[in-house]
Amino acid sequence: MYTNASLKEIRATYAQHLVPQLVTAVVIIDDDLNIQYLNSSAEALFSKSLNRLYQQRFLSIFTHCSISTERLIQVLKTGQDFTDSDVVLEFIENYHITIEVTASVALFNDKEHILLECKQIDKQKQISAEVFQEQQWEAARDLIRGLAHEIKNPLGGLRGAAQLLDKELNPDQQEFTSMIIEQADRLTNLVDRLLGPNQLPRLxxxxxxxxxxxxxxxxxxxxxxxxxxxxxxxxxxxxxxxxxxxxxxxxxxxxxxxxxxxxxxxxxxxxxxxxxxxxxxxxxxxxxxxxxxxxxxxxxxxxxxxxxxxxxxxxxxxxxxxxxxxxxxxxxxxxxxxxxxxxxxxxxxxxxxxxxxxx
Missing domain, CATH: 3.30.565.10 (Histidine kinase-like ATPase, C-terminal domain)
Structure with missing residues (x-):
């Protein structure tokens, strides 16, 4: 039978030996949002060591972070966890990563801190987003091609009819047929632009x-x-x-x-x-x-x-x-x-x- 003291010692031993080995990046920040601990996965994720980032304000190591200061502080105030599966971190070196973050309250040095568990998801997100966007883009292109051809056919007939009618009208009335021809040409030009380039590149x-x-x-x-x-x-x-x-x-x-x-x-x-x-x-x-x-x-x-x-x-x-x-x-x-x-x-x-x- 374990005593409370021995259980506490077991937990401390596991935390000491297992947390540094986790594939998930673990970050602990205090109530001022200063970094108190990074495991080795977090050091790899941020490309900086704990020695370099210790006591630095967490959000200051990025030029942009889609998690706000208020949202992090709210975790300590309310004790409510949150998970965000689409957090973008932009680094000073002008590269960015997308991560999934879970924020919760954890005891560290006998005081409540914010525990961030981070997992980089760029590759999975990029591949799935590219596949989806490619499908949507192709579907949109096919739809527009179909609509464009449906529009161009009657436009050609409309323009031809206006040209024939123009020959039968007196000069005072020809301004109306000229307007029809002009607008038909404008719409044809717009449709051609919608269809986009149709010639293969000459490499x-x-x-x-x-x-x-x-x-x-x-x-x-x-x-x-x-x-x-x-x-x-x-x-x-x-x-x-x-x-x-x-x-x-x-x-x-x-x-x-x-x-x-x-x-x-x-x-x-x-x-x-x-x-x-x-x-x-x-x-x-x-x-x-x-x-x-x-x-x-x-x-x-x-x-x-x-x-x-x-x-x-x-x-x-x-x-x-x-x-x-x-x-x-x-x-x-x-x-x-x-x-x-x-x-x-x-x-x-x-x-x-x-x-x-x-x-």
Missing amino acids: EMHNIHEVLEKVRQLVSMDNVNQIEILRDYDPSIPDIEIDTEKLQQSLLNIIRNATQILDESGVITLKTRIATNQTINGKQVKLAVKISIIDNGPGIPAEIQDTIFYPMVSGRDDGTGLGLSIAQTLVHQHKGKLSCHSYPGRTEFTILLPLPKRV
Whole structure:
């Protein structure tokens, strides 16, 4: 039969030897939200040791965290646990992870502290989100193609009838048929844009930075708000098979979206890197070119972030919702992936283009 003293000793021994070995990241913070303990999994997750983070305010080690201070303090006040399965942590080094967090009250050094159990879920979330978004995107494209053809057929007949009628009318009445023809042409043009590019890319070996420099030059010529455009290129990136015109159009659509919401304090950064072991459209790719377009604007509204690449979805009142959809199509034609991560103060569009295997 165990005594209370021996049970306490057993618990302490298990805590001492097992908690550091847990795969789940364990963080203990005090009532001032200062870090008191990290196990080895938490050190790996945050890429920093306990010695470095001890007594640092938990939220200060991130540039952005989707859990608020008030929510953490509420755990101690009420004693009620909470679990959040979609917490985004943005680090000072400009990379982010998605974790599942359970927060509860735990005794530590004979005082109540907040215990955070964290599990990184980026890969699972990314794969499931990509599969779902790919299915939805394809369904939306098929629906629009069907609607577009249904609209174009009667529009052609309407325009032809207006042209015939125009010949029978006197000049005073021809302004009405001219208006019908003009609006029919406008709708036809809109439908063609909805259908998006239908020609396959003409792939040739090119330097990705030449394309980025051309885009930067074009945007700078129409930079009314004098937005600062910074470059952060990796010169070691080899030439890659691309259609320069199509990729240029994709980049322009993304960057011009940013310039339309930024003011004089706006900054856009064009960044290139080599990315390893990436999943692109369900396939594992060892090496890829990663192009990032980063701005310091207000961010994309949370309610449309999952559908931002669908046709007719826009974060602006005067937007058509076609620019990003076309950009997505053009990147897909390169067997690449276009994604977005956004919160107030930082929006990052990322294009991943697979590098061919070296012989």
